[in-house]
Amino acid sequence: MASNHEAYELLERIGNLLRNEARQMGNEHGLHPVHIEMLYYLQRCNLFSDTPAALTEFLGITKGTASQSITLLESKGLLSKNKDLNDKRISHLKLTEQGETLIHQICPPARFIPLLEKVENDSPHVIMVLKQLLSDMQQGNDKASFGVCKTCRHHEVRSETEFFCQLTQMTLAREFGELICKEHDEEFTDKKD
Structure with missing residues (x-):
């Protein structure tokens, strides 16, 4: 079936x-x-x-x-x-x-990199749909989301080179915001980085 x-x-x-x-x-x-x-x-x-x-x-x-x-x-x-x-x-x-x-x-x-890059470059809406699907699935499973730091509600951009994590009360280098975090909290509103 x-x-x-x-x-x-x-x-x-x-x-x-x-x-x-x-x-x-x-x-x-x-x-x-x-x-x-x-x-x-x-x-x-x-x-x-x-x-x-x-x-x-x-x-x-x-x-x-x-x-x-x-x-x-x-x-x-x-x-x-x-x-x-x-x-x-x-x-x-x-x-x-x-x-x-x-x-x-x-x-x-x-061997899949060219195909992945094609989707990312030619079909940004597909990436947006996948991100939303991931977010919805993570919110529904009652476990840590392990999301990317810069999408967390605790992430606060301070300058071109650093941001502040409100949860840990630490100032961190901007590139740190690209990593996944166990403490990630999905509740955020379209932040710019």
């Missing part, structure tokens, strides 16, 4: 193609899909979201899977794990140079 959810089927198929390509490239480096997802997350998250707990929540994996995967990625020299300077109970995960290089090669898959 055919489904009447064409949007779901299209998104699922696109996601499957992207995952399969990343999986194949990961296999060449002895990595499973969860390892690629972890590296990709760490490439995009901010310093409030680079902990094993945030990683576990974002990916929806068990603590055991996260712990074993972190150990493996450390042993391959793809990430480092460091204690927080203020709270030694907290560890921060950071991609190494080797990890950064690898994830740039894998995500997004090189």
